[in-house]
Amino acid sequence: MTYRSKAVKLCAAAALLLVAGTQTHAASSDAEACRSLVPTAMGGPMLRDAGKIMLRWLSTSNYELVYHGQVFLLDAYFDRGPRNRPTGVVPSEVKQADAIFIGHGHFDHMSDAAPIAQKTKAKVIGAPVTIETAYKLGVPEGQGIAVAGGETLKFKGVAVDAALARHSTLSRDVLDTLGRLYDLDAGPATPEQAEAEKAILAKGTSSPDVITKGTIAYAFTFETGFKLIWLDSAGPVTDGVRALAQKLGPVDIAIVAYQGHPVAQVQVPVTLELVKLFRPRIFMPAHHDQIFGTFVDLGVEPLFEAIADALPGTQTLAPLHQRPNCFDISKKRR
Numbered sequence: 001m002t003y004r005s006k007a008v009k010l011c012a013a014a015a016l017l018l019v020a021g022t023q024t025h026a027a028s029s030d031a032e033a034c035r036s037l038v039p040t041a042m043g044g045p046m047l048r049d050a051g052k053i054m055l056r057w058l059s060t061s062n063y064e065l066v067y068h069g070q071v072f073l074l075d076a077y078f079d080r081g082p083r084n085r086p087t088g089v090v091p092s093e094v095k096q097a098d099a100i101f102i103g104h105g106h107f108d109h110m111s112d113a114a115p116i117a118q119k120t121k122a123k124v125i126g127a128p129v130t131i132e133t134a135y136k137l138g139v140p141e142g143q144g145i146a147v148a149g150g151e152t153l154k155f156k157g158v159a160v161d162a163a164l165a166r167h168s169t170l171s172r173d174v175l176d177t178l179g180r181l182y183d184l185d186a187g188p189a190t191p192e193q194a195e196a197e198k199a200i201l202a203k204g205t206s207s208p209d210v211i212t213k214g215t216i217a218y219a220f221t222f223e224t225g226f227k228l229i230w231l232d233s234a235g236p237v238t239d240g241v242r243a244l245a246q247k248l249g250p251v252d253i254a255i256v257a258y259q260g261h262p263v264a265q266v267q268v269p270v271t272l273e274l275v276k277l278f279r280p281r282i283f284m285p286a287h288h289d290q291i292f293g294t295f296v297d298l299g300v301e302p303l304f305e306a307i308a309d310a311l312p313g314t315q316t317l318a319p320l321h322q323r324p325n326c327f328d329i330s331k332k333r334r
């Protein structure tokens, strides 16, 4: 063996070791990402394996979707005021967000889009009324992408279809009564609490356009064929959502809102109708938890039972705040 060939062999051996070391490091980082309570957007461990996704519920309809080194925020309502459970996301300290998808422009879906977009340069995607509001709230010029339904956006390894959906219906009287219930049961807000909550309430729009032209469903189709649909408000089925369901066929995961109505029998059929359209393998709820002073924590069992009856093949999964849920989306698995 010449000196040169020995050196080449040594280099090859060192390179193999290096590759093995890198793989071990990546695998351990992926394992950590599927355990850590620190959102990846906040600097938590990054999931890099293109054969997995991580979904982390961050209260209301907020989910963090991590895939192939990318962080997608689905809704951005993280600083929820002093009387709500914390989400673990401090908008001014977010370290990575590649895109922020906003289902609709009410404050409890977009209040923190601006500081995160400023910090990360993330694109903010939403209906025209949402993007108009996002700019007013301080999203930097050029970072908004308005979608009306029918568009497909491309990211590394994943295509995102937008469809025009419709917001849920909930009467002012029911909301006011829920507010009074909170005052009766927990006492009224202190002036400081009321002021903080009022400031958050202002970071959104109450335009009537939100209901019929401003609520968007997003479908993520990964390059492995794995499909995820996310809908942050559940109202009547629209032509746009029906067309999207036809295009997609059965999906792997459906996240659909189950919100507001304290009487389960009123909201169950509305959410169920949307779930049935998408025929998911796995269903996860959204917007079913407390917003102090407005919404109460809803038990998901009546909805899960209705899904079990209508779609016996669908697994229902109730996520916990901040806990990561990793899913194998690889071709081999599928």
Ligand SMILES: [Zn+2]
Binding pocket: 104, 106, 167, 233
């Ligand atoms: Zn809303």
